[in-house]
Amino acid sequence: MAQKLVVIGAGMASGRMLEHLFEEAPGAYDVTLFNAEPRGNYNRIMLSPVLSGEKTYEEIVTHDAAWYDANHVTCRFGERVTGIDRAAKVVLGENGPVSYDKLVIATGSNPFIIPLPGHQLSGVVAYRDLEDTNAMIAAANAGGRAVVIGGGLLGLEAAAGLQMRGMDVTVVHIMGHLMERQLDPSAGYLLQKALEARGIKVMCKADSQEILGEDGRVKALLLKDGTELPCDILVMAVGIRPNTLLGKEAGLATGRGIHVDDAMVTSDADILSLGECVEHNGQIFGLVAPLYDQAKIAAKTLIGEAAIYVPREVSTKLKVTGCDLFSAGDFAEAEGREDIVFRDPGRGVYKRLVLEGDKLVGAVIYGDTTDGNWFFGLIKDGTDISEMRDTLIFGPNFQGGASSDPLAAVAALPPEAEICGCNGVCKGQIVAAIQAGATTLDAVKAETKASASCGTCANLVEQVMALTLGDVFERPTVQPMCKCTDHSHEDVRLLIKSKELKSMPAVMQELGWKTPDGCHSCRPALNYYLLADWPLEYKDDRQARFVNERNHANIQKDGTYSVVPRIWGGVTTAAELRAIADAADKYDVPMLKFTGGQRIDLLGVKKEDLPAMWADLNDAGLVSGHAYTKGLRTVKTCVGTEFCRFGTQDSTGLGIRLEKHLWGSWTPHKLKLAVTGCPRNCAEATCKDIGIVCVDSGYQIHVGGAAGMEVKETQLLTTVATEDEVMEIVSAFTQLYRENARYLHRIYKWLDKVGLEWTREQVVDDLENRRALAERFEISQSVYRTDPWAEHAKPSERAKWGPIADLTIAEAAE
């Protein structure tokens, strides 16, 4: 006599379980199958191809009516289960009860809906079942715009599907890069690039605030930064939650999911559960492979065989045509792990392997996933890889020892990519010149003018020559930026511009970085290059900054900080001095000292006191003096015509005007100015990076001085008649320095390379170029001419400056 088995939920897990059951013990059970959806088991994973139009629903049906019929399954599809009476062993369906000997709960999961205002509007859908898919297809057929919230697996598949059906799609993702659970930032960057190339817009670090509607229908998504994204459909794909409701109401033990043991049995011996609704040893499930394993175990348990479920490693592949990515294994929570990274910028390939001892524990691959399953096998089997460690990353077919190609980034440049910015020469012209017989750098220079002006791009031109001529060309060796790359600073700067690289992962991927996230030497440099070249697009990365710039104060040898408020042009007031004195008293400042730049240094301030001290100084109108930056420091002045009997111009006024114009700007190294009222030079302008010497007829602009490890006297750039001309030329010169110099080179070092004459052509002779440079400086200043102290002194930010935890308090209380 067959036992009665009731199964709630006709998804992929229970479907696979029934297959095993009917195969191994046909006739052992009379099965009743409930499903809330009005259909049987279909391959939910393949909804993405259905959405994109690459498959039809009929093609993804796993069990059709004939299959259920042949196995004598009583199907109660489209009927909800309202409860379980465990005492009577009865399942209560909407259309009547069914009694059971064994019950299997396979209710799966529910999509998580962020409770944003407006989430109940029509046109807001999740992406979970055929109904959702059909709703999206209907919306796509009407055309228009779609917004997808969620840059995970599901969200991206939804976005790609809608885009393939002709919609204009924007993905909004709260994290810093796509699929952050499976991918690291580098692979996330490549994925974003591939999606954007297909026409999908991607916004990371985008926080949703409200869904706007009109007549009950979704109209747009409003982000917290005020951006409004108009849309005709809004898909929320931010994750799933185990659907535990029935189990919980029936009194079964539940946590995040319905608790099951190794045999897939719940806290009730006659009730099993499997799939996305369960929790096993604290783990919940969202991918299909472990679900199929559970199905096997549940079937065995039902026919009375002992079986133990062992969770296994899972791998992920994104089902978006043209985006080839693979991720497997574990990247979290363990010490003693090492990375092997391989990048091939030319082919857009990124591979990262995570090793623990002699074993491979994780892999992220983008672009060429042919070896993915081989790596996955090594992870699953725990293979000892010590023998093949050196060549592991090249995959199973590797023979010999190739290394990454330092020329790959240049090889990948299209012919129209600009190599020489001064003379507007692109790669194609250089290649053509070489092919026409120019085989030396000088010949290329003569033929095309590439690298004939400032010379910064000479090394890139040589790389193009090496690529075009092959081994015949012997290239002088260059000093790489650091051990993470073979490229020099100059190359990296130029490639950031010509390849329009706008993020740290973009640079590291496209230029073939050899480490996952750079080092203390290249990260600060890259951060500077990116913010200087893309002031509006790139967001300053605090974690790539040296401590002083990160904490907006100078660290001292004992770990305390020094605080220097800005004293515009060295002119202060009694009220400002009082505020500084009060701050010194209030925070027990051990030393107050005048700096060489006409300001006051409060030394010995504790880190946790910084924000409060800044707030107090802000209240008195004082802002950061940026005494800690590779940026504008001070503009030193003398008193000029206002008091001095020798003064020829208002040097104090001009100094203040310059400081108010330049403050907050980041430069390759520190930037110190002075304005002195007459050639007696009391303000010592001729040993500053930029020094203005006032004369009777106007203003001499001097550049390239320094008084540090090396003492350099300035050179005269030009003489002008008006203050306005001083302002424009200083702006333009500073911008030229910002755009071209290598990180940590002061102006004199940069001038040694490019020559004073070249800069004079750019900012004095060429009026149009001067204006353009000054304009670009102003664009950058629209972002950076601001007080960082005020931002960090906000009450919401202050806790971040103290310890995360204080265990001395807990210990004292014990």
Add this chain to the structure above:
Amino acid sequence: MSWIDIGALDDIPSQGARVVKTAQGCVAVFRTVDDQVFALDDRCPHKGGPLSEGIVHGHSVTCPLHNWVFDMSSGEAQGADDGMVRTYPAKIEGGRVLLDAAKLTAPRAA
């Protein structure tokens, strides 16, 4: 081991660190780009620099005072420098950062 919850992973910036005060001194808790956590004495053996203020790259940190680089899993100075920083067991569970309490409160060898 007895684990102490010292805060949320999100309270530590990626590629950054926060400090935990203990009776024996400060411990720096680092978060790497691949979201792993490491705990080390917040004191460089060279001149006492606060490692928590260093630049974090891969599983290494560079001391902010004189650029000594330490492997955070072993605590060992890299390259030509010779020195050792004490490390503490640390892990992430459900988005929380846990340190081994026993190790934290044990007196340190001189």
